[in-house]
Amino acid sequence: xxxxxxxxxxxxxxxxxxxxxxAAAIVGLxxxxxxxxxxxxxxxxxxxxxxxxxxxxxDTRHAIWLSLTVAPVAVAVNTIFGVAAAWLIAxxxxxxRSLLISLVDVPFSVSPVVAxxxxxxxxxxxxxxxxxxxWLQWKIIFAWPGLVLATTFVTLPxxxxxxxxxxxxxxxxxxxxxxxxxxxxxxxxxxITLPNIRWALLHGIVLANARAMGEFGAVYVVSGHIAGxxxxxxxxxxxxxxxxxxxxxxxxxSVLAxxxxxTLVAKFVIERRMExxxxxxAAARTVEDSPSQDNLQGSAA
Amino acid sequence: xxxxxxxxxxxxxxxxxxxLRQPSGGGVRDASRPRRRRQAAVLPxxxxxxxxxxxxxxxxxxxxxxxxxxxxxxxGPAGFLAAAWTPRARAAYAVSLSAxxxxxxxxxxxxxxxxxxLVRVPFPGRRILDALVDVPLALPTAVAGLVYSSLYVExxxxxxxxVPAGIKGAYxxxxxxxxxxxxxxxxxxxxxxxxxxSLDRESEEAARILGASRLQTFLRVVLPALLPAVVxxxxxxxxxxxxxxxxxxFISGNMPFKTEIAPVLIVSRLEEYAYAEATAIAVVLLxxxxxxxxxxxxxxxRLAASSH
Numbered sequence: 001x002x003x004x005x006x007x008x009x010x011x012x013x014x015x016x017x018x019x020x021x022x023a024a025a026i027v028g029l030x031x032x033x034x035x036x037x038x039x040x041x042x043x044x045x046x047x048x049x050x051x052x053x054x055x056x057x058x059d060t061r062h063a064i065w066l067s068l069t070v071a072p073v074a075v076a077v078n079t080i081f082g083v084a085a086a087w088l089i090a091x092x093x094x095x096x097r098s099l100l101i102s103l104v105d106v107p108f109s110v111s112p113v114v115a116x117x118x119x120x121x122x123x124x125x126x127x128x129x130x131x132x133x134x135w136l137q138w139k140i141i142f143a144w145p146g147l148v149l150a151t152t153f154v155t156l157p158x159x160x161x162x163x164x165x166x167x168x169x170x171x172x173x174x175x176x177x178x179x180x181x182x183x184x185x186x187x188x189x190x191x192i193t194l195p196n197i198r199w200a201l202l203h204g205i206v207l208a209n210a211r212a213m214g215e216f217g218a219v220y221v222v223s224g225h226i227a228g229x230x231x232x233x234x235x236x237x238x239x240x241x242x243x244x245x246x247x248x249x250x251x252x253x254s255v256l257a258x259x260x261x262x263t264l265v266a267k268f269v270i271e272r273r274m275e276x277x278x279x280x281x282a283a284a285r286t287v288e289d290s291p292s293q294d295n296l297q298g299s300a301a
Numbered sequence: 302x303x304x305x306x307x308x309x310x311x312x313x314x315x316x317x318x319x320x321l322r323q324p325s326g327g328g329v330r331d332a333s334r335p336r337r338r339r340q341a342a343v344l345p346x347x348x349x350x351x352x353x354x355x356x357x358x359x360x361x362x363x364x365x366x367x368x369x370x371x372x373x374x375x376x377g378p379a380g381f382l383a384a385a386w387t388p389r390a391r392a393a394y395a396v397s398l399s400a401x402x403x404x405x406x407x408x409x410x411x412x413x414x415x416x417x418x419l420v421r422v423p424f425p426g427r428r429i430l431d432a433l434v435d436v437p438l439a440l441p442t443a444v445a446g447l448v449y450s451s452l453y454v455e456x457x458x459x460x461x462x463x464v465p466a467g468i469k470g471a472y473x474x475x476x477x478x479x480x481x482x483x484x485x486x487x488x489x490x491x492x493x494x495x496x497x498x499s500l501d502r503e504s505e506e507a508a509r510i511l512g513a514s515r516l517q518t519f520l521r522v523v524l525p526a527l528l529p530a531v532v533x534x535x536x537x538x539x540x541x542x543x544x545x546x547x548x549x550x551f552i553s554g555n556m557p558f559k560t561e562i563a564p565v566l567i568v569s570r571l572e573e574y575a576y577a578e579a580t581a582i583a584v585v586l587l588x589x590x591x592x593x594x595x596x597x598x599x600x601x602x603r604l605a606a607s608s609h
Contacts, residue, residue: 016424019417026414030483031433037458080353088351105594109544111564112547113564115365128368207438216442216546216547217442217544234442234443253443260444
């Protein structure tokens, strides 16, 4: 590799500056200004008004509590599913594997409203399982379980898609070695796989959580948006907006925006760790393939 | 072999996987034994993972969507058409498709510019700009919709300049496009960014040395190499924009025949207990989504293949 040299195609400073200005203007207009506006409007009447809007309204308090109970459950289900599906897809080859991979992506491309409607068609009063659920007196639509189902649906691909590339890049060697040395399935998973995928897993969980807390469309359809009962935080934002209570709406929105910023910071930190680990992995692989090791392998054959 | 750079747009398709590492188990491999059985016999957990995966996929994805399609099919072809092709529905499709298309074009172009700057132009604060691009992926769509509408109304930070100039960003078609650009921008940037990073600068240098102007170099050498990625970003943006609900609901005013998108119409019919109509329109949207999903997957596979 040659030493870094100044490229003859480097653009003149004025042109580069113009490009940077344009990019900054785009990001500024579409992303920064709105983000700043959320916090500015939320705190326009001062911090105590902001706090009052969040805490003194029982329906808002309930919405916060509801979001905090729905999202983690959805994320937990998706984590279990994500690990299982990633293990299946990354470690085995079987007929229908490609189809499964495509199916896993479906929740990403389907409109959340369509997803919510599909759930209503199964679990709603007039739906497929409607009479059965009525007989069992289980409420799914217009109740907490429905919110969890809808949220789980829309966040389904997030953890799997994080894990599969990492598991495939790492390869099954370590796990196979463990099995050949007599480790049981669970041992292999907890001692070998989990430490290898922990950052990717964490990344997926962080993203899934952000998506779960912010989900609107699917939850809107299945919740019946009953204030004080089935309104999550995003739905509460909408309801307050409809009632022309914009400052209160902004207050709740600012909490969600704050969560988004925390998510981004966490994501940034995790990605740095992941990149460091992948660099270490590449370095280790180079050592493995070096000539001194080949002699050992040759003698073992 | 390095793990792929983490990305929220990362996909898992067969073409994207690094070369399959066959279990070697050490020693001479027995060619008479079929590979698949050897692999399944060595690594545990196939049964458990397959059971969990099938259970969740069936209950949560396959069954709901199958019921949706079945319900629509039970209307019969005439009934389905009557429900999915009403004048109001046609208007909704038109609004959805045109707004999504315009937003995706804008996103793709702006995304290309932003990605180019992030990769090629060193400037202070580049890391921050890079992180900011991901905001729409983390921010709830309802928050985006709320704040966009408050920015562009007459008294808003931006509206106070734009509305007198005749640019109505709130409760208008423009508002829908603006908010769809917001939600799709990260997709447009993140798909093109890695491709720009892996561009072969020597081709550009060769063109410059042979006398091409900067513009010629960009148009004839760089752009053709980036085009597949830009097209993929466009398709991803389109898919994202078509299904968007939360943000549009705040900013469009949801006026039937004018600013009502298809998802809003579905919810509207649902709230009036017109399940048949809602289902039919949902199936149309679903079909569109599936087609786009197939197209995007194919594009992404080609992108991955061409980068090797």
